[in-house]
Structure formats: structure tokens, C-alpha cells
Amino acid sequence: MRPPGCSLSLRPQLLIIFYSDIASMAAIEILGLEKTYHVGFWRKKPKCALKPLHLEVEDGEIFGFLGPNGAGKTTTLKMLMGLVFPTGGSARILGMEINDPRMKAQIGFLPEQPYFYDYLTARELLNYYGQLSGIHTDRRKISEILERVGLPKDGDVQLRKFSKGMLQRAGIAQAILHDPKVVFLDEPMSGLDPMGRREVRDLTEQLKREGKTVFFSTHILSDAEALCDRVAIIHQGTLQGVGAVADLTASVQGKVEIVWQGNTVPASIRGLGADCHVTGDTVRAVIAEVKQDAALEALRRERLRLIALVPVRTSLEEYFMHKVQDAEQAAAVRV
Amino acid sequence: MNMRVAHIARNTFREAVRDRVLYNLIAFALLMSGAAILVGQISIDIERLVVVNLGLTAVSLFGMVIAIFIGIGLVSKEIDKRTLYTVLSRPVRRWEFIAGKFFGLAGTLVVNTLFMAAGVFAALLYVSRHFQHSDGWIMVALYFIVLQFLIITALALLFSSFSSPLLAAVFAFSLFVIGSFAEDLRGFAAMTQGVTKWLASGAAYLVPNFSALNIISMVAHEQGVSRQLIFYNTAYALIYTTMALSGAVLIFERRNLK
Amino acid sequence: MKSARRTAMVAGLLALFSLAGSVFLLRRLDQLRPAGTLEDVLYLPSPKALKRLSLGYDGLMADVYWTRAVQYFGSQHAAGSRHFELLAPLLDIATTLDPHLVVAYEFGSHFLTVKPPNGAGMPQHAIELVKYGIRNNPDNWKLYYDLGFIYYMDLKDYAGAADAFAQGALLPGAHPWMKVLAGRMAEHSGETQTARLMWTATYQETRDPNIRANAGAHLRALQVDEDVTALEALTARYHEKTGQFPSTFADLEKAGMLRGVPRDPLGHTYKLMADGRIEVREPDDFPFIEKGTPPFYTPPRMPKFLPDDYAGKR
Ligand SMILES: Nc1ncnc2c1ncn2[C@@H]1O[C@H](COP(=O)(O)OP(=O)(O)OP(=O)(O)O)[C@@H](O)[C@H]1O
Numbered sequence: 012m013r014p015p016g017c018s019l020s021l022r023p024q025l026l027i028i029f030y031s032d033i034a035s036m037a038a039i040e041i042l043g044l045e046k047t048y049h050v051g052f053w054r055k056k057p058k059c060a061l062k063p064l065h066l067e068v069e070d071g072e073i074f075g076f077l078g079p080n081g082a083g084k085t086t087t088l089k090m091l092m093g094l095v096f097p098t099g100g101s102a103r104i105l106g107m108e109i110n111d112p113r114m115k116a117q118i119g120f121l122p123e124q125p126y127f128y129d130y131l132t133a134r135e136l137l138n139y140y141g142q143l144s145g146i147h148t149d150r151r152k153i154s155e156i157l158e159r160v161g162l163p164k165d166g167d168v169q170l171r172k173f174s175k176g177m178l179q180r181a182g183i184a185q186a187i188l189h190d191p192k193v194v195f196l197d198e199p200m201s202g203l204d205p206m207g208r209r210e211v212r213d214l215t216e217q218l219k220r221e222g223k224t225v226f227f228s229t230h231i232l233s234d235a236e237a238l239c240d241r242v243a244i245i246h247q248g249t250l251q252g253v254g255a256v257a258d259l260t261a262s263v264q265g266k267v268e269i270v271w272q273g274n275t276v277p278a279s280i281r282g283l284g285a286d287c288h289v290t291g292d293t294v295r296a297v298i299a300e301v302k303q304d305a306a307l308e309a310l311r312r313e314r315l316r317l318i319a320l321v322p323v324r325t326s327l328e329e330y331f332m333h334k335v336q337d338a339e340q341a342a343a344v345r346v
Numbered sequence: 347m348n349m350r351v352a353h354i355a356r357n358t359f360r361e362a363v364r365d366r367v368l369y370n371l372i373a374f375a376l377l378m379s380g381a382a383i384l385v386g387q388i389s390i391d392i393e394r395l396v397v398v399n400l401g402l403t404a405v406s407l408f409g410m411v412i413a414i415f416i417g418i419g420l421v422s423k424e425i426d427k428r429t430l431y432t433v434l435s436r437p438v439r440r441w442e443f444i445a446g447k448f449f450g451l452a453g454t455l456v457v458n459t460l461f462m463a464a465g466v467f468a469a470l471l472y473v474s475r476h477f478q479h480s481d482g483w484i485m486v487a488l489y490f491i492v493l494q495f496l497i498i499t500a501l502a503l504l505f506s507s508f509s510s511p512l513l514a515a516v517f518a519f520s521l522f523v524i525g526s527f528a529e530d531l532r533g534f535a536a537m538t539q540g541v542t543k544w545l546a547s548g549a550a551y552l553v554p555n556f557s558a559l560n561i562i563s564m565v566a567h568e569q570g571v572s573r574q575l576i577f578y579n580t581a582y583a584l585i586y587t588t589m590a591l592s593g594a595v596l597i598f599e600r601r602n603l604k
Numbered sequence: 605m606k607s608a609r610r611t612a613m614v615a616g617l618l619a620l621f622s623l624a625g626s627v628f629l630l631r632r633l634d635q636l637r638p639a640g641t642l643e644d645v646l647y648l649p650s651p652k653a654l655k656r657l658s659l660g661y662d663g664l665m666a667d668v669y670w671t672r673a674v675q676y677f678g679s680q681h682a683a684g685s686r687h688f689e690l691l692a693p694l695l696d697i698a699t700t701l702d703p704h705l706v707v708a709y710e711f712g713s714h715f716l717t718v719k720p721p722n723g724a725g726m727p728q729h730a731i732e733l734v735k736y737g738i739r740n741n742p743d744n745w746k747l748y749y750d751l752g753f754i755y756y757m758d759l760k761d762y763a764g765a766a767d768a769f770a771q772g773a774l775l776p777g778a779h780p781w782m783k784v785l786a787g788r789m790a791e792h793s794g795e796t797q798t799a800r801l802m803w804t805a806t807y808q809e810t811r812d813p814n815i816r817a818n819a820g821a822h823l824r825a826l827q828v829d830e831d832v833t834a835l836e837a838l839t840a841r842y843h844e845k846t847g848q849f850p851s852t853f854a855d856l857e858k859a860g861m862l863r864g865v866p867r868d869p870l871g872h873t874y875k876l877m878a879d880g881r882i883e884v885r886e887p888d889d890f891p892f893i894e895k896g897t898p899p900f901y902t903p904p905r906m907p908k909f910l911p912d913d914y915a916g917k918r
């Protein structure tokens with residue numbers, strides 16, 4: 012049974028045919044990768060972190076992996092990096108098996124909340140990682156990378172003196188240090204200030220221009236929307252959809268927030284199903300986009316002064332609620 | 347040697363140095379000079395004996411403590427702090443990581459022992475004003491002590507690959523104590539009968555044999571050490587270390603990192 | 605994945621081979637230094653120093669040294685060695701570490717006293733050991749018994765033995781035999797009788813199967829010695845009467861000197877030799893006999909004890 016909402020993803024059989032024909036095209040191919048953890052000390056209970064996942068990321072694209080907390084994003088990335096062993100399924104990166112050292116020489120990985128050998132300086136860390144990746148790193152190259160991630164002056168500071176955001180930047184530096192073909196970033200924006208976020212965004216775009224594939228996970232829709240060619244959305248270990256962000260959110264009803272002066276809510280507006288809050292002498296009401304005109308009409312009739320009309324961005328969570336409701340309804344219909 | 351193993355070993359050594367592990371040498375130096383001065387004062391014809399006994403015992407105990415307490419953290423700390431993620435996502439095989447960590451700590455212990463050995467010889471020179479031919483055996487005793495460090499480091503690595511650091515320390519320390527009585531154990535096992543004999547012998551042969559590697563009191567009494575003993579002890583220590591490391595690799599290869 | 609399996613296989617094989625290798629090397633090492641750790645006692649500055657060094661774990665260390673003593677004794681004995689020079693120092697250390705380790709005095713003195721190859725043949729050391737034990741455990745009558753035993757059996761010092769038994773007899777809980785033995789010692793009489801009494805006492809008192817077996821064998825040996833003495837007296841008398849030695853026990857019966865064919869404690873008939881001597885059929889079954897052996901008989905290296913002795917029946 013195919014999960015509803017999977018309409019945009021290719022079915023496994025199709026994927027296999029596709030891969031065997033032009034394997035070199037796909038940077039990442041995930042074939043039914045799944046993971047069940049066993050939790051508990053004595054009687055271990057199975058906990059499914061990722062249901063069989065089929066996914067394909069094309070060469071040269073920026074691919075967003077979206078999902079709320081606990082969706083299974085990190086689990087997927089850890090399996091791809093060979094840190095955790097899958098319960099089933101397989102995956103290929105650049106056409107090679109997980110754990111193939113030749114493949115690993117060509118990928119970069121930023122773990123979530125990265126932490127590094129805190130007795131090293133940023134320079135020493137990058138030098139060490141360069142050695143492990145089998146590349147030659149001289150002073151100039153390291154300075155260049157540090158410049159790129161916004162740490163131009165902190166190369167000789169021990170990492171134990173780094174702030175959270177600085178560590179995140181050092182993490183990005185080590186992920187792109189060896190000029191990898193595919194870069195995996197687990198929540199690269201977390202812990203960064205707005206400036207930092209923009210910088211990471213620019214950097215990601217630059218990587219794309221250099222012809223690299225970027226696979227990053229996040230739970231912030233706007234980041235994904237701004238950057239990604241395509242996104243995959245997962246929820247509770249199940250893939251909900253794959254495609255461009257706009258396509259995915261199109262089906263969701265938009266909302267607007269209307270703010271006016273006063274301290275009462277007219278019955279006509281309440282009747283539109285508005286969610287209202289009164290603070291001081293202003294009232295804010297959130298209503299569906301389609302009822303926007305009716306609400307404005309009501310305000311004019313009541314002679315209330317309009318202060319603002321703002322579209323409310325569809326949050327990822329709402330999209331999920333929507334998806335999950337859809338799934339439940341579909342199940343009910345089928346029964 | 348595999349370059350990645352060498353790099354990991356070097357980084358492990360650097361970590362130990364930066365975490366001020368070598369500061370133990372200060373304590374050791376204080377102990378040795380205190381002992382030398384004290385023994386030199388009371389001078390009762392056994393100064394050499396006391397300095398050698400005390401010095402070598404201290405070398406052994408200091409090193410054992412370092413080997414166990416760093417050894418148990420070698421892998422588990424990297425898993426806990428998740429520093430391993432960025433290492434294993436590079437073209438580094440898991441066994442290379444284990445080997446690199448082992449050689450790094452082994453190198454640290456060798457360097458540490460070299461300094462301490464210098465301290466022992468300095469104290470010896472202080473109390474007896476000259477070296478003598480039999481002092482060469484002290485080198486052999488020190489070499490055997492380093493062999494013990496290799497074994498215990500490998501065991502600490504093995505235990506920490508499947509249990510918590512604290513438990514691993516307890517295991518490693520118990521094996522150090524039990525292993526010091528390994529010859530007794532084999533003797534007792536030989537005295538039992540039936541199934542007990544099998545079980546006891548099995549256990550007695552599995553325990554690391556530190557008895558034959560401990561020749562401190564022998565060299566303190568200026569006894570020589572046979573070439574065969576040096577050869578067999580070396581072979582034994584290397585083989586036992588290989589066994590423990592293979593076990594650690596076997597477990598670590600399958601391990602899911604949290 | 606494939607390479608992971610290869611690594612696992614290599615590691616597994618390495619572990620197996622090195623396990624086998626380590627066992628092999630351990631055996632070589634044990635051959636290389638048969639007394640291994642035990643020889644350390646020769647280098648110990650003094651048992652007292654060791655007691656200080658054992659950091660309060662001297663009880664445990666005493667047990668270790670006591671077991672080492674047992675193990676050393678056992679392995680030397682099994683190897684047929686007549687040298688037990690480490691035995692006294694090992695016992696010395698064990699009892700210094702734990703002066704209340706009564707078992708070490710009892711058995712230790714036994715091992716030390718018995719003549720090679722069954723023991724170290726150092727009764728003087730044994731006496732010192734037991735006396736040290738008595739100083740530290742003055743209320744233990746058994747130690748007095750052991751002391752008297754060694755004086756009597758091995759040193760033939762009847763006065764010393766009498767003293768030991770008499771002192772031990774005064775202690776609460778002392779076995780009533782102690783008084784009897786003290787009396788016997790004072791009288792110096794009936795040596796065989798006394799010996800029999802002491803071995804019987806040992807046989808019944810001890811809980812150690814080896815000591816019990818030893819006592820059993822001694823009791824049988826006493827019986828044989830007595831029988832052979834009596835029978836040889838008969839053949840001598842027969843010779844006096846008739847001018848020749850009896851050719852069978854039937855001859856003695858006909859002469860009215862004997863009823864039935866005499867049997868040894870294991871139920872075999874005695875052998876009557878042409879020259880009137882009496883021999884046991886299986887001299888190997890009777891370690892410790894002084895009579896009844898063929899000329900030039902050498903006893904086996906290991907005394908033969910009977911399973912019955914261990915079971916405690918007789
Ligand atoms: N080592 C583990 N043992 C047991 N369960 C685990 C383990 N790691 C993850 N899980 C479970 O797997 C599920 C997915 O976790 P994962 O870390 O992949 O989520 P995520 O999508 O990265 O979330 P976040 O946005 O919070 O980082 C969670 O329900 C989590 O409880």
C-alpha cells in the first residue's frame with residue numbers, strides 16, 4: 012500500500028529501472044532504507060524511527076529534507092554516513108555502497124550540533140580532517156576555508172573557546188574542506204544568527220554553482236523554500252511527499268491576520284470562524300484567506316479602523332497536520 | 347603503516363599531552379627524589395634495592411592508571427561527544443580508528459615511561475654514585491612494564507567497546523590485579539578435577555599473564571633475565587594485545603553510534 | 605558492507621589464532637619458570653615488610669601465600685622432587701601475614717616434617733612453625749597435639765612430646781587422648797602401642813583426606829610390622845624345635861603354633877619364605893612398612909593410599 016501523499020515520489024520499481032539505465036545521474040539513491048531501534052534496558056521494545064524510504068537526489072541539486080522533531084532526518088543521515096546500520100534496505104551515494112571509502116573521500120558531512128576535539132585549534136582541526144580525507148592542506152587553503160565560513164580571525168583559537176555558532180561554522184568548514192562532490196548538512200542553520208543564516212544560504216548556493224550536490228535537513232520551511240530545488244517531507248518516519256516547496260504547500264489553505272482598532276469582535280466576523288485575541292485597544296483575528304474579503308466588508312460596515320492585513324505563512328507543522336488529516340480521511344474512505 | 351592510523355595515533359597523543367597527562371611526571375619526579383634523598387640519608391646498604399623496587403613499582407602503577415583511565419575513554423568519549431561522526435564519515439575504516447587510538451595511547455605511555463625511566467636511573471645514580479653492569483636488567487624490567495601497558499590498554503579498549511566507561515575501568519583494573527596472580531591461578535586450576543578443572547583452566551589461560559612480566563623484585567636483586575624469557579614475554583604480550591584489539595574491532599564494527 | 609564483513613572475518617580469525625597462540629606461549633612460559641611467582645619469596649625483604657605493603661589486605665595475601673605453599677608442595681611432590689626449599693619461607697610469609705591461619709600450622713607442619721619424597725623432612729622448621737602458631741593461638745589444643753606429634757615421631761624427643769601433650773591437655777575442649785598421650789610419653793613405654801594410638805587419633809580427628817589416608821596407611825603398616833614380627837618369631841621357634849624352617853603355614857598349624865593361614869590388613873595371605881622370613885604379597889600396597897618386604901625392595905616413588913582411607917571407613 013502506497014502512503015497517500017506520495018503522489019510525487021517515484022515508485023520503487025520505477026526507481027530501479029531508472030537507476031540501472033542512468034546510474035551516474037543520481038547523486039544519492041535510497042532504496043527502502045529503514046531503521047528500527049530497540050529501546051529499554053531489559054525487555055527491548057522495537058521503535059520504528061524510519062519506515063522504508065525511497066528517495067533519489069539528482070546530481071547538482073540542493074535537496075531539502077524536511078520534517079518536525081523526531082521525524083527521522085538525523086537517523087537517515089546517520090545511516091547514509093555509515094554511523095548507524097540500517098535494519099533493511101540499501102543506499103548508494105555517487106553510485107557506491109554506504110561505507111565505501113572511495114565514496115567517503117568525495118562527501119562532506121556536518122552532524123547536528125557538531126562538537127569537535129576541543130583541545131585543537133580550528134586550523135589544527137581542519138588540518139587533521141584534511142589528513143584523514145587524504146588531501147594536502149596548506150595554511151593558505153585552510154585560511155581560505157575559514158574565510159568562507161566567516162571565521163577568518165579564529166583559526167588559532169582552541170575550539171573549547173568557540174561559541175555555539177562558531178562551532179557550527181567550523182563544522183561547515185570541515186564538511187566542505189576536501190572539495191566533496193556531495194555535501195550532507197544536518198540542520199546547518201541551527202544555532203546561527205540571522206547573518207549566519209544568510210551566509211550559510213549563500214554558501215549553499217555557491218556550492219551548487221560549483222556543481223556540488225547538497226542534501227540538508229531542516230525543520231524550517233522558509234529556509235527550504237528559499238534554497239531548495241526540491242524537498243522531501245517526512246513525518247514520524249514516513250515520507251509524506253517529494254517535490255518543489257511551492258507545489259507541496261499549494262494544496263494548503265492560506266490564512267491572513269487582520270488587526271483593527273477596538274475592543275470588541277463583531278458577530279459578523281466571529282461568524283466567519285475567526286480566531287480572535289483582544290489586547291488593549293487592538294483586536295487581531297486569523298481567518299482563512301478566502302474569507303478575507305467578507306471580513307473586510309464586515310469591518311467597513313461596523314466602521315472599525317483597519318490597522319494591518321498580513322498573510323500568515325503556512326507553517327510546516329500545519330502542512331503536516333493537513334497531511335496527517337488527509338491520510339486519516341483517505342484511510343476512512345477506503346474502509 | 348597506514349597513514350590514517352598514524353594520523354589518528356598522532357592526534358590521540360596530542361590529546362593526551364594537551365589534557366596534561368604528562369603532568370603525572372611531576373608527581374613521579376617528586377616521589378623519586380624524595381625517596382632517593384631519604385634512602386641516601388638512612389643508608390643501610392639496601393639503597394639500590396629500595397630505589398629500584400620503589401621506582402619500578404611506581405612506573406608500573408602510574409602507567410597502569412593512565413592506561414586504564416585514558417584507555418576506557420578512547421572510544422567511548424568520542425562516541426559520547428560525537429566527535430567520531432566527522433571522522434567516520436571520512437574514508438576512515440572503523441578498525442583503523444581503533445588501531446590509531448591504540449597506537450596513540452601506547453605511544454603516550456612509552457614516552458611517559460621513558461621520562462620515568464630517566465628518573466629511576468637518576469635516583470639510582472644519586473644513591474650509589476655509579477652504574478653497574480646489572481643495572482641493564484632494569485631496562486628489561488621497564489620493557490616488560492611497557493608490554494604490560496600494551497595489554498592493559500588493549501583490554502581497556504575492548505571493555506569500553508561494549509560497556510560503560512566506569513564498568514570498563516572496573517573490569518580492566520580487576521584483570522590487572524587478577525593477571526598479576528595469573529601463575530597462581532593456573533596452578534590452582536591444575537590442582538582441581540573434572541569439569542571444574544576445564545572451566546578453571548580456561549579462565550586461567552584467558553586472564554592476561556602479568557606474573558611473568560613482573561620481574562621487579564628479580565632485577566632489584568640484580569638477577570639476570572634469560573633471553574628466552576624476553577622472547578616469550580614479548581611474543582605473548584604482542585599476541586594477547588592482538589587478541590584484545592581484534593575483539594574490540596569485532597564489537598566496534600557492528601556498533602550503532604548513538 | 606562487503607568490506608565490513610571482510611574486516612569482521614579477519615578480526616575474528618586473528619582473535620582465534622592469537623588465543624591459541626597465547627595459550628601455547630603461556631605453556632612455554634610456565635615451563636621456562638616452573639616455580640615462577642613463587643620464587644619471589646626469595647627476594648622479599650622480610651615477611652613483615654610484605655605485611656606492610658599489602659595495605660591492609662593481609663588476610664587475602666595470607667590466603668594467597670598459603671595456597672601458593674600448597675601448590676608448591678603439590679607440584680614438587682608430583683614431580684618427584686626431594687627439594688622443598690621454598691616451603692618454609694612460603695609458610696613463614698603466610699603465617700606472618702595472618703598469624704591466626706591455623707590451617708597453615710597444621711598442614712604446614714605436616715608437609716615440613718614428613719621425610720622426602722613425601723615431605724620436606726625439616727622437623728626443626730616444623731617445630732618452629734607450630735611454636736609460632738601456639739604463641740599466636742594459645743587456646744588451640746590441636747597445635748599442641750601437632751607439636752607433641754612431631755617431637756615424638758620425628759625427633760624421638762619424648763620429654764618434649766610429653767610437655768606438649770600435657771600443656772595441650774589443660775586447654776578447654778582438649779581431646780581426652782591428650783592426657784593419655786602425655787602419660788604414655790612420660791612412661792616411654794610400648795612404642796608401637798603409642799604410635800598406634802596417635803595414628804588412630806589422627807585418623808579420627810582429621811578432616812583432611814590426605815592426612816587421613818596417611819594415617820590409615822601408617823596404621824596398616826604398624827599392623828603388618830607387628831604381624832611379621834610375631835610370625836617370624838614363630839618360624840624361628842619352629843626352626844629351633846625341628847631344625848628346619850616350615851615350608852608352609854600348614855606346618856606351623858600341625859605343630860599347633862598357629863590357627864589358620866594369617867592374612868595381612870588387606871586380606872591377602874602372608875608369604876612364608878624358605879629362610880623363615882615373612883613377606884607381604886603386595887609390598888607396594890603398604891607404604892611405611894619396615895618389615896615383610898623382599899630383600900632390596902625399593903618402595904614406589906609415590907606412596908599408594910587406598911580409597912577406603914579417604915572415605916573414612918576401616
Ligand atoms: N539511538 C536511538 N535509540 C532509540 N531511538 C532513537 C535513537 N535515535 C533516534 N531515535 C528515535 O528515532 C526517531 C527519529 O529521530 P531523529 O533523530 O532521526 O529525528 P530528527 O528528524 O533528526 O529530529 P530533530 O529535528 O529533533 O533533530 C525519534 O523518535 C527518536 O526518538
Ligand SMILES: [Mg+2]
Pocket residue numbers: 084085086123197
Ligand atoms: Mg535531527
